[in-house]
Amino acid sequence: MQHSTTRATILPTIIELIVKEFKSDENNALDAFYSSATGASFADDDTGLYGQSPLFIFGLYKCEVEEKEDSKI
Numbered sequence: 001m002q003h004s005t006t007r008a009t010i011l012p013t014i015i016e017l018i019v020k021e022f023k024s025d026e027n028n029a030l031d032a033f034y035s036s037a038t039g040a041s042f043a044d045d046d047t048g049l050y051g052q053s054p055l056f057i058f059g060l061y062k063c064e065v066e067e068k069e070d071s072k073i
Contacts, residue, residue: 017058
């Protein structure tokens, strides 16, 4: 399976989890995800992150967001 196909298959689940967790709409969730370091790694074939489960990737994203919020305090 092509990497882009794998990403396209699991991305909707990741975005759905972000929408539910952060009370966001799909467009904002998609923008926030791809603006994050996790999203950049997900888009990069060399990292292999696209091969992980949606829950694992969402967990990385959630930790990244929480760390950013904690650093603002």
